[in-house]
Amino acid sequence: MVTASKPPAKPNKFEKYKAEKDGLSVKDEIEHFARIGWEAVDKTDLEQRLKWLGIFYRPVTPGKFMFRLRTPNGIVSSQGMRMLAEIVQRYGDDGSADITTRQNLQLRGVRLEDMPEIFRKLEAVGITSMQSGMDNVRNITGSPIAGIDGDELIDTRELVQKVQDAITNKGQGNYAFTNLPRKFNIALEGGRDNSVHAEINDIAFVPAYREGKLGFNVLVGGFFSAKRCASAIPLNAWIPPNEDVVTLSCAILSVFRDNGSRANRQKSRLMWLIDEWGIDKFRAEVETVFGKELLSAAPKDEIDWDKRDCLGVHSQKQTGYSYVGIHVPVGRFDAEGMFELARLAEVYGQGELRLTVEQNVVIPYVANENVETFLAEPILQKYSISPTPLVRSLVSCTGSQFCKFALVETKQRALEIARNLDEKLEFGDRVRIHWTGCPNSCGQPQVADIGLMGTKVRKEGKTVEGVDLYMGGTVGKDAKLGTCVRKGIPCDELPQVLEELAIEKFGATPKS
Numbered sequence: 001m002v003t004a005s006k007p008p009a010k011p012n013k014f015e016k017y018k019a020e021k022d023g024l025s026v027k028d029e030i031e032h033f034a035r036i037g038w039e040a041v042d043k044t045d046l047e048q049r050l051k052w053l054g055i056f057y058r059p060v061t062p063g064k065f066m067f068r069l070r071t072p073n074g075i076v077s078s079q080g081m082r083m084l085a086e087i088v089q090r091y092g093d094d095g096s097a098d099i100t101t102r103q104n105l106q107l108r109g110v111r112l113e114d115m116p117e118i119f120r121k122l123e124a125v126g127i128t129s130m131q132s133g134m135d136n137v138r139n140i141t142g143s144p145i146a147g148i149d150g151d152e153l154i155d156t157r158e159l160v161q162k163v164q165d166a167i168t169n170k171g172q173g174n175y176a177f178t179n180l181p182r183k184f185n186i187a188l189e190g191g192r193d194n195s196v197h198a199e200i201n202d203i204a205f206v207p208a209y210r211e212g213k214l215g216f217n218v219l220v221g222g223f224f225s226a227k228r229c230a231s232a233i234p235l236n237a238w239i240p241p242n243e244d245v246v247t248l249s250c251a252i253l254s255v256f257r258d259n260g261s262r263a264n265r266q267k268s269r270l271m272w273l274i275d276e277w278g279i280d281k282f283r284a285e286v287e288t289v290f291g292k293e294l295l296s297a298a299p300k301d302e303i304d305w306d307k308r309d310c311l312g313v314h315s316q317k318q319t320g321y322s323y324v325g326i327h328v329p330v331g332r333f334d335a336e337g338m339f340e341l342a343r344l345a346e347v348y349g350q351g352e353l354r355l356t357v358e359q360n361v362v363i364p365y366v367a368n369e370n371v372e373t374f375l376a377e378p379i380l381q382k383y384s385i386s387p388t389p390l391v392r393s394l395v396s397c398t399g400s401q402f403c404k405f406a407l408v409e410t411k412q413r414a415l416e417i418a419r420n421l422d423e424k425l426e427f428g429d430r431v432r433i434h435w436t437g438c439p440n441s442c443g444q445p446q447v448a449d450i451g452l453m454g455t456k457v458r459k460e461g462k463t464v465e466g467v468d469l470y471m472g473g474t475v476g477k478d479a480k481l482g483t484c485v486r487k488g489i490p491c492d493e494l495p496q497v498l499e500e501l502a503i504e505k506f507g508a509t510p511k512s
């Protein structure tokens, strides 16, 4: 077993409970927990360590857990999706699922007593939730159209799976990486449009030619937090698209695990270590663990397109086939929707669905001659392939419905405001609005054209729900983080503020 080699000078409270008992060890206790019931489970096991298995106690809905999976490269089989729909369905009105901004799925309303059976069922369809929460590596992202995009450079699917397998020991759990100083994000981009938001990952692999050979330039240290947001910076390394990706990811993780700060959790993400050491020392330490010379980076990478949202019907690399991007409003699924999309993927596609970081779904391999019948399926009235402009690009975190950190309700409000503005205004260009319920920024307001971050505001002597407004985020080739431009807008004034903003800054015009 490998664990952190350098004990922290003054460990924070998270480090204390991790040192007492590794989060992964609750894996062997899950049958016991299911038998005794959640109320009898030790508080730290319940509220913290279960997150190592993707099981999140939700203080807002005690006894109804959130269950976070891993969907490498956003890929889910139709069989897997149906199994997840069955789980959600069993919880009636409490059951739903969210597509997250890491191409992942989170199920709602799940009961602890059902977890042993759920794990058995998911194992049978090859889905794991291992190490998906707390100080672990999050879902590993890749282009949602990997392997079917005619313009792609590297098909990342197999590599993403291999990195996940190495980190989680093929979903069985890997003590080498269950005690990181903090959470960790990895992305592999194989296309030209930065579909994964490379800049906000702790490690991002982006396609680049070096001396005529195609491989990846490596970026490190990107992250968001309430206190600081940093874009990933070049490691000055290029590697071929093979096992080296796995070895290098594990080397960087090991350096972070053994040297990252465990004192102040506000200063524990990888970038803080890079700041402390400087990029040259960091690179040298990584190279030592990597075990061979790291080649210098290629002079430029191949990210030179605007970001696509993949919605609608698009020709595939494979002649005669199309992929269809389907919009799931603010990423919220019910069981019926999951069953239906699984069925569509099976009847029209090859039994596979892809999730996107915009919280939508792609169904690949629809034969061109079947596209028309596909588009006439009733579920596409609810999950459209061509939603109205603002709704189309809307992204939202969970908000107060399920999250205890939230200062405002997000998803419903986001949709309502976007729908109303779409009715009133004509938009030329795409306007991407991202909502996040609190400064933790899970909804990534900093990458949006208009970012809205929940806050509390005083209005007429009362405390009401409001937002801070972020602007200037860009995605794609020259991705840049937006900043806060206005604070404390009460939510009831927001429709008016956004309408004016859309007209003044984004060229929207009132519909006649």
Ligand code: HEM
Pocket (backbone or CB within 6 Å): 058, 066, 068, 100, 101, 102, 103, 104, 105, 106, 138, 139, 223, 224, 225, 226, 398, 402, 403, 404, 405, 440, 441, 442, 443, 444
């Ligand atoms: C201390 C800081 C943070 C805390 C306490 C926090 C907390 C949470 C919680 C409680 C959830 C689950 C809510 C639910 O759906 O019930 C969540 C989900 C999520 N958060 Fe955060 N968060 C933090 C920072 C961030 C940051 C900086 C990002 C990246 C921009 C982020 C990205 C996400 C994503 C993508 C999800 C959905 C699950 C996934 O796909 O992994 N979070 N976060």
Ligand code: SF4
Pocket (backbone or CB within 6 Å): 397, 398, 399, 400, 403, 404, 405, 406, 407, 436, 437, 438, 439, 440, 441, 442, 443
């Ligand atoms: S941004 Fe805040 S409210 Fe939204 S999911 Fe993250 S922690 Fe919860």
